[in-house]
Amino acid sequence: MLIHPWDAPHDDSEWQQWLAVHDFGQLAVNGLPGEPPHVQPLHFAYDAERGEAVTHLARPNPLWPALLANPEVVLSVVDDYVYVSGPWQAAPDVPSEHGVPTSFYAAVQLRCHAHVVDDPSEKAELLNHQVGHFQPEGGSARAAVGEVPYGRMLPGIRGLRLEVTGVRAKFKYAGRQTEEVKDRIAEQLANRAGPRDTAALEHLQRRRTS
DSSP: OOOOGGGSOSSHHHHHHHHHTOOEEEEEEOOSTTSOOEEEEEEOEEETTTTEEEEEEETTOTTHHHHHHOOEEEEEEEEEEEEEOGGGGOOTTSOGGGOOOEEEEEEEEEEEEEEEEOOHHHHHHHHHHHHHHHOTTOOSOOOOTTOTTTGGGGGGEEEEEEEEEEEEEEEESSTTSOHHHHHHHHHHHHHHOOTTHHHHHHHHHHHHHO
């Protein structure tokens, strides 16, 4: 992922705060020799203090042999993306039809060393942590070995602890444009009010002032 200086996070807290509430992504695993990569959509829970993300997958998932052969993986998250029309980006001294269309988006890529969790007690702990992240209000029984309702399901899954070894993050929101062009883009996003336009506008305005 190309990251220009004007699209880079201002600090680690920017991407960490964004990732804390964008917890669905794609896990990319190198394929076995002669095979393409595996790309698995999944929910995960990221823990900034521990520097890891936790998740789980069904035991029959075909990616396990490739992951065990090479546990270096990438967890990729992209959201708050919008299409930006060319005229919105035109410089003041050129015709509007000469403006260059582009995409705005936020993206975080975590390079990780994957640790497979097969111990039943550790899997239950991992599942309870993940459910607690997504369901802080409770309402579901805790997973525990040998206990209903989830104990009997533990053999059917494998847990994953993704130890973060590197981070690439990007917030592409008109960082290189003039203030006049940013004003125009902000106005157009507000007027269009399409899916994710509000989030994109918030990013644009936040990064102008921070």
